[in-house]
Amino acid sequence: DAGVTQSPTHLIKTRGQQVTLRCSPKSGHDTVSWYQQALGQGPQFIFQYYEEEERQRGNFPDRFSGHQFPNYSSELNVNALLLGDSALYLCASSLYSGINYGYTFGSGTRLTVV
Amino acid sequence: DAKTTQPNSMESNEEEPVHLPCNHSTISGTDYIHWYRQLPSQGPEYVIHGLTSNVNNRMASLAIAEDRKSSTLILHRATLRDAAVYYCILEGSNYKLTFGKGTLLTVNP
Numbered sequence: 001d002a003g004v005t006q007s008p009t010h011l012i013k014t015r016g017q018q019v020t021l022r023c024s025p026k027s028g029h030d031t032v033s034w035y036q037q038a039l040g041q042g043p044q045f046i047f048q049y050y051e052e053e054e055r056q057r058g059n060f061p062d063r064f065s066g067h068q069f070p071n072y073s074s075e076l077n078v079n080a081l082l083l084g085d086s087a088l089y090l091c092a093s094s095l096y097s098g099i100n101y102g103y104t105f106g107s108g109t110r111l112t113v114v
Numbered sequence: 115d116a117k118t119t120q121p122n123s124m125e126s127n128e129e130e131p132v133h134l135p136c137n138h139s140t141i142s143g144t145d146y147i148h149w150y151r152q153l154p155s156q157g158p159e160y161v162i163h164g165l166t167s168n169v170n171n172r173m174a175s176l177a178i179a180e181d182r183k184s185s186t187l188i189l190h191r192a193t194l195r196d197a198a199v200y201y202c203i204l205e206g207s208n209y210k211l212t213f214g215k216g217t218l219l220t221v222n223p
Contacts (some may be wrong), residue, residue, distance in 0.1 A: 105157030
């Protein structure tokens with residue numbers, strides 16, 4: 001059973017550019033969350049999508065946006081990239097059933113902004 | 115968001131039990147206690163979670179204090195593959211996990 005799949009695994013972008021990261025949730029999961037992890041820090045919550053809508057958002061600027069598709073996959077878009085956006089971006093999926101089964105994380109996309 | 119406090123690092127020997135502590139004195143009644151671990155160059159991996167009662171699974175046990183202000187993750191026999199950063203996290207009704215810096219567990223052969 002495939003877990004969470006993220007693409008690409010690594011990416012190098014120039015300051016000011018835009019980037020799109022992709023996530024396919026674990027089979028059977030319908031909710032996708034995105035996290036940013038800077039080097040040496042714990043992951044920080046960006047937002048969560050359920051039923052194609054943003055359900056909750058962390059303390060990130062509007063340059064960070066997302067989308068969830070009918071097949072539950074998701075994209076994270078970051079506009080006007082800054083050097084400080086360099087980080088590991090993690091996608092986590094879960095099942096919104098009223099019972100907490102935990103989250104499954106992907107291995108992440110390593111974004112480097114130069 | 116309710117916060118957790120964990121030691122920065124701990125060390126254990128292979129095949130010995132490991133008790134990883136976590137304090138969460140501001141926990142609310144509906145907060146779940148989650149434990150995740152993260153190996154280098156990988157995403158966090160779910161270990162265990164609970165609400166009030168102690169929990170066991172194939173990976174670990176979670177002991178929750180009666181007042182819920184602290185918990186302990188127990189690895190019954192540490193292996194080299196258990197070396198990782200362990201995060202204790204409270205999840206409330208706001209659908210997000212708030213990670214701290216976690217505990218870096220070193221397992222000695």
